[in-house]
Amino acid sequence: MRSTADAVIVGAGIMGCAIAYELAERGMTNILVLEKDAIGRGATADAAGGIRQQFSTETNIRLATHSVRIWETFEERFGRDIGLKQQGYLFLLTEPDQEPVFRRNLALQQTLGVPARWVTPAEIADLNPHVLLDDVIGGTFCPEDGWVDTSGATMGYAEAARWRGVEIAEETPVTGICIEAGRVMGVETAHGPVATPLVILCAGPYTRLVGEMAGVDLPVSPYRRMSFITEPFDRLPASLPMTIEFATGLYFHPESGGFLFGMGNPEEPSSFDKTVGEAWMLATVERLVSRAPVFEEANVRRGWAGFYEITPDDNPLLGWVGEPEGLAVAAGFSGHGFMQGPAIGACIAELVLEGAARTVDIAPFRPSRFREGALAQEHNVI
Numbered sequence: 001m002r003s004t005a006d007a008v009i010v011g012a013g014i015m016g017c018a019i020a021y022e023l024a025e026r027g028m029t030n031i032l033v034l035e036k037d038a039i040g041r042g043a044t045a046d047a048a049g050g051i052r053q054q055f056s057t058e059t060n061i062r063l064a065t066h067s068v069r070i071w072e073t074f075e076e077r078f079g080r081d082i083g084l085k086q087q088g089y090l091f092l093l094t095e096p097d098q099e100p101v102f103r104r105n106l107a108l109q110q111t112l113g114v115p116a117r118w119v120t121p122a123e124i125a126d127l128n129p130h131v132l133l134d135d136v137i138g139g140t141f142c143p144e145d146g147w148v149d150t151s152g153a154t155m156g157y158a159e160a161a162r163w164r165g166v167e168i169a170e171e172t173p174v175t176g177i178c179i180e181a182g183r184v185m186g187v188e189t190a191h192g193p194v195a196t197p198l199v200i201l202c203a204g205p206y207t208r209l210v211g212e213m214a215g216v217d218l219p220v221s222p223y224r225r226m227s228f229i230t231e232p233f234d235r236l237p238a239s240l241p242m243t244i245e246f247a248t249g250l251y252f253h254p255e256s257g258g259f260l261f262g263m264g265n266p267e268e269p270s271s272f273d274k275t276v277g278e279a280w281m282l283a284t285v286e287r288l289v290s291r292a293p294v295f296e297e298a299n300v301r302r303g304w305a306g307f308y309e310i311t312p313d314d315n316p317l318l319g320w321v322g323e324p325e326g327l328a329v330a331a332g333f334s335g336h337g338f339m340q341g342p343a344i345g346a347c348i349a350e351l352v353l354e355g356a357a358r359t360v361d362i363a364p365f366r367p368s369r370f371r372e373g374a375l376a377q378e379h380n381v382i
């Protein structure tokens with residue numbers, strides 16, 4: 001492993017790999033990515049792979065829109081098939097006060113070029129004939145949304161970064177960050193020290209712990225999220241959209257001949273607990289069957305748990321931490337980070353090399369916003 005680098009990136013999830021690639025593509029190639037486990041095995045591995053543009057803040061919509069263009073051309077750019085399925089995201093709304101909020105978000109999305117639209121219950125029945133609509137007042141649908149294979153995407157970025165000279169050291173935890181006179185000087189690792197003037201924290205749910213090594217408090221908290229997949233199930237077509245019951249966060253989409261589904265638990269405390277709870281699995285299945293009774297005939301093949309990396313306003317911390325100098329962060333994506341990887345990679349590379357992000361203005365997500373009281377709340381969190 002090299003002992004000096006122009007930049008050290010902590011974490012080889014989608015963010016660490018995309019940022020390394022975008023920096024190398026722009027000419028900074030003496031980069032070391034340090035990963036305590038293996039490439040793409042953190043939150044990125046546990047994601048549902050959903051990509052959507054239906055957000056409530058301009059910054060998130062722009063990040064998502066730029067990223068969708070990259071996902072659409074990923075195979076040409078990186079030579080990797082990422083199993084892109086643009087079958088749409090269909091939000092089902094059941095509470096009257098959701099309608100004005102979603103209509104307002106829709107207007108913003110449309111202004112920014114997103115082809116999302118309002119759908120009536122009759123139109124929802126055309127898009128997904130298998131959901132019960134008795135309590136549904138309407139919804140929104142964007143045909144460009146969908147899902148991709150998270151592992152293929154992360155490996156695509158990692159390989160392209162390595163081709164450009166980036167070193168990715170797996171099974172190499174960062175154990176300390178060295179600071180002198182208010183500046184980053186290097187990191188300590190399980191395999192020895194590395195001297196560097198620039199450290200970029202992309203440690204996903206562990207970012208607060210790594211931030212503490214530099215004496216900074218980065219408000220990123222881990223929350224367990226469980227996902228489940230059915231056995232192969234052909235009672236529903238594999239062409240269905242990602243379908244989301246917004247009030248409960250229940251979602252399902254076709255995956256590997258079966259269906260992937262999950263639901264957020266509002267009572268879940270912050271923790272690093274990765275066990276799959278049977279009670280929550282039963283609650284999720286019950287909700288799924290209530291919305292789409294055909295699932296009564298499906299069998300659950302397996303479940304797994306991963307961590308959402310939640311911040312106080314459900315948006316990430318992007319950019320320079322301030323003190324110490326030379327420390328940047330891209331973390332806290334609050335459950336919607338995978339899809340933004342391409343845009344975040346470009347934005348952080350521009351910030352580092354050119355002084356400001358051009359692809360998307362990420363200033364609203366600056367880490368200092370919490371102490372400034374300038375929160376940027378995202379409404380469309382699933």
Ligand SMILES: Cc1cc2nc3c(=O)[nH]c(=O)nc-3n(C[C@H](O)[C@H](O)[C@H](O)COP(=O)(O)OP(=O)(O)OC[C@H]3O[C@@H](n4cnc5c(N)ncnc54)[C@H](O)[C@@H]3O)c2cc1C
Binds near residue numbers: 010050
């Ligand atoms: C169940 C579930 C479903 C999700 N579904 C979606 C979805 O549909 N769409 C979407 O966009 N997002 C989704 N997400 C969120 C998404 O997974 C994350 O926002 C995204 O993957 C974050 O990427 P990352 O690179 O920041 O973090 P990670 O992938 O967690 O990468 C961080 C890496 O840092 C490493 N690390 C930590 N500490 C250290 C250390 N001290 N030294 C070295 N390495 C370290 C970790 O091992 C890890 O590999 C979902 C998340 C979960 C849990």
